[in-house]
Amino acid sequence: MSARxxxxxxxxxxxxxxxxxTDTLFLSLGGYYVDLRINKYTKxxxxxxAGQRIIVSEDPLKVEFTHPLDxxxxxxGEQGHGEADVGQFSKLPNGDDLEVGEMAAPHLGGRVMPYEEVWRELDASEEAKGWIxxxxxxxxxVFYARIAGYFIAVKRTTSSDRYEYAAVREDREDGRWVSKHASEDVRGVETMSGLSEGLRPEKWNVGDIVKFGGMSVIVRAVAQ
Incomplete structure (x- = not known):
């Protein structure tokens, strides 16, 4: 199961x-992904x-990303809620990936516009193990993703018929998990640094319902 x-x-x-x-971290494993983008200036x-990552075609490489959490x-029920987008990928001479497609532009009032994104794969040599x-x-x-030395948690709650979002990012540095971002309200969100009990992902299979901290979760992807 390929991790990225x-x-x-x-x-x-x-x-x-x-x-x-933004400071963006994208984690994917198997057919799922979690993507967290933090504004560099407002933090x-x-x-x-977060959602599924579905290969539409191999040549050219086209990938559909579903957005059950967005x-x-x-x-x-808001317009665009849960809609997927499709990106087409190609390699640049320096090894980066160019993604092109169309999606809603927030700074243009949500108008659907062509876009170009350049992505760079990070060194995950610590280990290719992980899970979503x-x-x-x-x-x-809530979606949780851990691949090698990177961890993201993203949470959506409903308050007065409105969605509210919170997120956590932790990177593993010198053998410990270090917070890189934590929203103000992350109550109920488990973190790698806060787990009091060791995980046993080597016993997990895709589709299993397991405990992550105090939360029941579905194993969407796992590689050990």
Whole structure:
């Protein structure tokens, strides 16, 4: 089961110039992914999303990303809620990946526009082990992803018919998990640094319902 850890180098909405306003970490394993983009200047969530990663075609490589959790959706039933997007990928001379497609541009009021994103794979040489988990319950809805020395948790809660989002990112440095981002309200979100009991993912299979901290979760992908 292939694992991928990558960061975004730039985004461009033609004819605008390319820029990178976020610190982005993308984790994928098997047919699932979790993607967290933190605004570099406000240190708040720019975009948090998670779901399935489905190969549409191999040549050219086209990938469909479903969005059962998408922080750009602010209320149940909102237009665009849960919609998928499709990106086409090609290799650049320096080894980075160019993704092109169309998606809603938040800075243009959500108008669907062509985009170009450049992605760079990060060194995950510590180990290729990892997993992606999804909460059994819808309230809150939480996705967890850990691949090698990287961990993301993204959470959606409903309050007064509106969605609220929170996220955590931790990187493993010198043998311990270090917080890189934590939203203000991360109550109920488990973290690698906060787990009091060791995990046994070597016993997990895709589709199993297991405990992650105090939360029941579905194993969506696992590689050991």
């Amino acid at each position: 850890v990558s960061t975004r180098i730039s985004i461009r909405w033609p004819p605008e110039e390319a820029s990178e306003p 708040t969530i720019d975009w948090a999303l 922080s750009h959706c602010h209320a149940p 988990l999804e909460s059994v319950d819808e309230e809150p809805k």
